[in-house]
Amino acid sequence: MRMRIAGRAIRAKRRLAHALMSASAVKHENNFVAKTRDSESATRLRDAIARFAVRVIALITRDVRAQNNTCCIVFS
Secondary structure: HHHHHHHHHHHHHHHHHHHHHHHHHHHHOOOOOOOOOOHHHHHHHHHHHHHHHHHHHHHHHHHHHHHHHHHHHHHH
16 A cells, blocks of 8 residues: 555656656756766765775785795794
8 A cells, every 4th residue: 555655656766857847948048957866976085985995905915925935034
């Protein structure tokens, strides 16, 4: 029952939005939807996080190698 009511409400909102957009289109106004993040900025953020992760992993492996070499030198 809830799904039917929710579906009707969503369709009603779409009809209202479409009616408002078509009414404003007659006035030749510019209508846009503001987004919090576009796909380009999301891609840049993901790439920045990936670069940071690669740097952190490189630092960790470098430190592990240094510790392994130090242990070998001390105990050999």
